[in-house]
Amino acid sequence: MKRYFEHPSWFLLHHTTNINIAQHLSQLPQEANLLSFTIAAISFFEIIGFSGVRSNLIMYLTGHLGMSTAAAAASVNAWNGTEMVLPIAGALAADSRLGRYRAVLIAGVLYLLVSTDYLPTFGITILNNCCHV
Known part of the structure; x- marks a missing residue:
């Protein structure tokens, strides 16, 4: 079974200029959709997750860390700006140096490293909440 990017219509979709895209997308295999x-x-x-955490982060920074509201909002906005710009930097690195397969591999490894770094603390938090009722 061919993957969607190996399908002939995938090549045509990305290498032609005068094309009816809606007609072409209907010809792609179901797994591409x-x-x-x-x-x-x-x-x-x-x-949605980041928007929900943003207000809680401001509350944490002002309450537990003692920041002023303006400083906490500036910190959250700086984080939001960084979050929005980093995908552009990653796309430039992937397109100019790495190539798409190597970029996906590196991003996947970094994602796993970060995810597994938080896993033990999450488990400890659940155990502490469970046992100290």
């Missing part, structure tokens, strides 16, 4: 929906859903939930 599922993949695009999955990526869109993950991006949507990531934005």
